[in-house]
Amino acid sequence: MKIYKAAIIGLGPSGLAVNKILFGDSSNEIIAFEKEDINNRDNFFGFWLTDWMKPFENIIEKKWFKWTIGDRNKKITHSSFDKPYCVISFKRWKKYCLETKNILDVKNEPVIQYIPIENYFKIITADNNEYYAEKIYDSRSIKEKKGEMIQHFFGVNITVADNTFNENKLTLMHFTKEQNVLHFMYILPFSHNKALVESTVFSKQVYKNSWYRDKINEYLIQNNIIEFKERSTEKGIIPMFFAEEKYSPNPNIFNIGIRGGACKPSTGYAFSFLIKHIQLLKNSKKNYVSVHKFLERRMDKIFINFLKNNNENGQSFINLASNLDGNEFQSFMMGESNLLTKLKIIKSMPKLPFIKEFFK
Ligand SMILES: Cc1cc2nc3c(=O)[nH]c(=O)nc-3n(C[C@H](O)[C@H](O)[C@H](O)COP(=O)(O)OP(=O)(O)OC[C@H]3O[C@@H](n4cnc5c(N)ncnc54)[C@H](O)[C@@H]3O)c2cc1C
Numbered sequence: 001m002k003i004y005k006a007a008i009i010g011l012g013p014s015g016l017a018v019n020k021i022l023f024g025d026s027s028n029e030i031i032a033f034e035k036e037d038i039n040n041r042d043n044f045f046g047f048w049l050t051d052w053m054k055p056f057e058n059i060i061e062k063k064w065f066k067w068t069i070g071d072r073n074k075k076i077t078h079s080s081f082d083k084p085y086c087v088i089s090f091k092r093w094k095k096y097c098l099e100t101k102n103i104l105d106v107k108n109e110p111v112i113q114y115i116p117i118e119n120y121f122k123i124i125t126a127d128n129n130e131y132y133a134e135k136i137y138d139s140r141s142i143k144e145k146k147g148e149m150i151q152h153f154f155g156v157n158i159t160v161a162d163n164t165f166n167e168n169k170l171t172l173m174h175f176t177k178e179q180n181v182l183h184f185m186y187i188l189p190f191s192h193n194k195a196l197v198e199s200t201v202f203s204k205q206v207y208k209n210s211w212y213r214d215k216i217n218e219y220l221i222q223n224n225i226i227e228f229k230e231r232s233t234e235k236g237i238i239p240m241f242f243a244e245e246k247y248s249p250n251p252n253i254f255n256i257g258i259r260g261g262a263c264k265p266s267t268g269y270a271f272s273f274l275i276k277h278i279q280l281l282k283n284s285k286k287n288y289v290s291v292h293k294f295l296e297r298r299m300d301k302i303f304i305n306f307l308k309n310n311n312e313n314g315q316s317f318i319n320l321a322s323n324l325d326g327n328e329f330q331s332f333m334m335g336e337s338n339l340l341t342k343l344k345i346i347k348s349m350p351k352l353p354f355i356k357e358f359f360k
Pocket of ligand 1 (some may be wrong): 010012013014015033034035036046109110111139140227236237256257258269272315
């Protein structure tokens with residue numbers, strides 16, 4: 001009976017990060033289970049260049065030192081020269097994380113369950129095979145939950161006429177002020193004629209693809225982009241609630257990625273945090289470490305409850321952006337804001353609804 005050093009359940013960005021960061025320099029034999037064909041996955045992960053992301057600088061696809069937040073009437077431009085906004089593609093992350101010294105055995109089968117036996121686990125897959133490993137790194141997560149907010153989006157990668165986009169400035173949030181729903185456009189201009197144009201909604205339910213496509217088309221027409229070639233699409237759901245699994249009483253079970261609590265629910269940013277989480281686990285003897293600080297989590301919770309119970313149309317985000325400079329804004333988004341920035345954030349928010357949520 002072969003017992004692997006560890007089993008990774010799910011080869012999304014966090015499962016891949018475990019292979020690279022925790023076992024990449026070893027000669028261990030690791031087994032990974034993935035239910036989908038990850039070669040078909042391609043999307044971009046955005047983040048601001050924090051210190052913990054610097055080791056991955058050479059696989060960054062593009063950096064932007066300026067970004068905008070606004071609507072039809074107002075546009076705030078932020079800049080940060082030390083901590084630009086960056087993207088890494090899933091394909092590149094996958095290639096980087098699979099180039100390791102260790103031996104990785106990948107099984108394209110869903111895991112049904114795993115059971116602790118003495119000092120190892122028996123892992124059972126859907127085709128009824130059994131495998132054994134000393135440790136479990138589990139990244140399966142629930143993306144939707146009744147009554148909870150989710151961030152859902154659909155984007156198209158397009159090619160357009162030369163010099164259409166300003167490739168030095170990205171549109172982080174362009175709010176379109178829909179009725180009863182928070183919607184914004186997210187534009188990543190990779191070059192003067194190539195961009196990812198994405199429609200994003202914060203609500204409790206996912207929409208049909210045609211809904212986001214209509215918003216994308218409206219936005220393109222408003223910006224005089226009539227002719228374009230669609231190269232690919234990306235879509236996703238990110239939970240805007242805290243993961244329940246985070247902590248496992250079994251010291252050899254590690255919950256990772258969104259399941260491990262890496263997502264910052266108020267913004268949907270998870271990629272750089274799930275990497276930070278694995279880096280923290282590498283330096284810890286425990287199977288659980290908290291990526292987000294207590295005060296950040298508390299502020300996130302209040303903000304999400306505010307979004308749930310109020311008809312926010314983006315104005316709070318625009319107010320927030322206008323009260324912060326680029327460095328303050330990115331520090332808030334990356335969970336690194338100081339007390340002064342936190343006070344500025346609280347000051348930017350609508351007072352009464354926030355006080356109500358605080359005391360709930
Ligand atoms: C299209 C898209 C764009 C995003 N963009 C950003 C961004 O710009 N910035 C950012 O910070 N975050 C972004 N996110 C959010 C977050 O970074 C991603 O959701 C990320 O993929 C989370 O990684 P993960 O490893 O936790 O989970 P997942 O990526 O969901 O990986 C889990 C894996 O487990 C597999 N799996 C599930 N059940 C089983 C099973 N029973 N057996 C075997 N395998 C199983 C799944 O198929 C999946 O591949 C984005 C998300 C999506 C979907």
